[in-house]
Amino acid sequence: MFDEKALNDFYSEISSSEGMEIATFQNMVASLFADNRIDHDIKEYRLGSNSWKKLRDEVAPVSRFLEFNHVEANRVRFPLDNHTPDCWLMSSNGNDRGLEVTIESGREKYHLATELNKEGMGRGFVGLQDDDPQSEFNHSMSRPRVMYSSEQALEATKQGITRCLSRKNQPEKYRHIYCLLIQAHLNALPRDRWDAIKEELVREANALSFQEIHVIGDVGNDVWGFQIK
Secondary structure, three states, X not given: OOOHHHHHHHHHHHOOOOOEEHHHHHHHHHHHHHOOOOHHHHHHHHHOOXXXXXXXXXXXXXXXXXXXXXXXXXXXXXXXXXXXOOEEEEOOOOOOEEXXXXXXXXXXXXXXXXXXXXXXXXXXXXXXXXXXXXXXXXXXXXOOOOOOOHHHHHHHHHHHHHHHHHHOOOHHHHOOOOEEEEEEOHHHOOHHHHHHHXXXXXXXXXXXXXXXXXXXXOOOOOOOEEEOO
């Protein structure tokens, strides 16, 4: 059973000073998610509530990033202390690199999860930004589900990622952090459609102090992403 006790035991292991071998970490994440969970814990994870927030917003995106990308590191460690960075990629030569994680359109994700928890089914995309007024979220979520165009999804996601970049453009805070990882809802469109916004995102990303910036999708069974710096 993957419950809060198992989750906290997992947190203890990945936050230890020696970290955890990446292969072991990935196997453990897969094993945990394969275990049975009670409905309450599933809903808590969707919302990123309480103990489940770190798993949803830090651990799971890094796991997908490591699955999708070849990373030159042996171990991984999550401090889980609300300080920068969110994760350390650790190498046997002592060249540890910090990884900061942020979520594109987090407020929309919360509202979509709330609808799914309440109704048992929900929509996958609305197209609102984190700084939109609550009235816009209330209005959108009260309407029946509607179709969206590729252009709408591209523009909304581009704005969301750009907002993430703007908020992390703090050289004094992040100058020593190697990589920024942005989780985005890339399952909203087929993979080839995202080429339309990459060039603009690359220009925006170049202004930041991180040496690398990656975008990763939020779906575990079809992991995909792209690099913008």
